Amino acid sequence: AQKITQTQPGMFVQEKEAVTLDCTYDTSDPSYGLFWYKQPSSGEMIFLIYQGSYDQQNATEGRYSLNFQKARKSANLVISASQLGDSAMYFCAMRELTGGFKTIFGAGTRLFVKA
């Protein structure tokens, strides 16, 4: 069964510094996708970045990069140059491509950016 683990309930980072949010996963499916979403206090889910299991390079989207270590089954999110607006809940998620697009989410990490 697929599983997503986020072990950091909360993280603090100083504005303009980089922060890494941890995510490990478990799946027996060789084809899967990994996602990170941001959820501000308003509740909306904002897609940040995607990594496919067969992608050779780590995904990057602006200030977001995904540190994909397949052998270790980890998909950590790195946010560079943190901004106050980055304060939110962050969820790691996984979709097994043979699972009909069903996606499961980790428990989430709340990020606090300090001025």
Place this chain on the structure above:
Amino acid sequence: GAVVSQHPSWVICKSGTSVKIECRSLDFQATTMFWYRQFPKQSLMLMATSNEGSKATYEQGVEKDKFLINHASLTLSTLTVTSAHPEDSSFYICSAPGLPGYTFGSGTRLTVV
């Protein structure tokens, strides 16, 4: 980009009444819609998957008769919470598959009093 419009954003209802939540795909056709439930400070839990023209698939432990899901057209999926009780109070959010990430509705905060 793809947009999923979810209504209402919040609703307060009396115990025993039913509440309908709508999710519409505005500029694309969503043959599949996922419905999630989120308790405060917790993660999203998948409740069910609706498919246009067929019965919804419910996750284990989700009461089909309590949470009625209908996918009447390629642009509309609805979740009806029947005979709501205070324990049904939660944040409900829908999402449609996209490439690569899902497109989420803005969520509905349901409070049953």
